[in-house]
Amino acid sequence: MAGEKVKQLSALFDTPQHAQQFIELAKRAGPCRDLKIRCKAALLDEKGKQILSPKTKMPVIGWADWRPEAIRAA
Structure with missing residues (x-):
């Protein structure tokens, strides 16, 4: 698990x-450790740019943490 x-x-x-179902199982x-949902997205710097x-x-x-509140319905 180290450095993967x-x-x-x-x-x-x-x-x-x-x-989420897989993580629960x-x-x-x-x-296990470091199980989190991530998605490919534009990377941001410290200022949010x-x-x-x-x-x-x-x-x-790159890979970013998935946040449900960031997803908006069209």
Whole structure:
């Protein structure tokens, strides 16, 4: 468990509801740590601004903690 990178669990668990169910099952099955729902999103700096790639001038995409309040219905 030491030093592992964040990885996508599976295409089967690609929704927050399924990921939460998996986390609950994993916790019941035995000891585990650092189970949290994350999503790919534009990374932000300390001030809340998007981090831009110096080469492409596009936002840097990386893993961010999933927050249900950040998701808005269209």
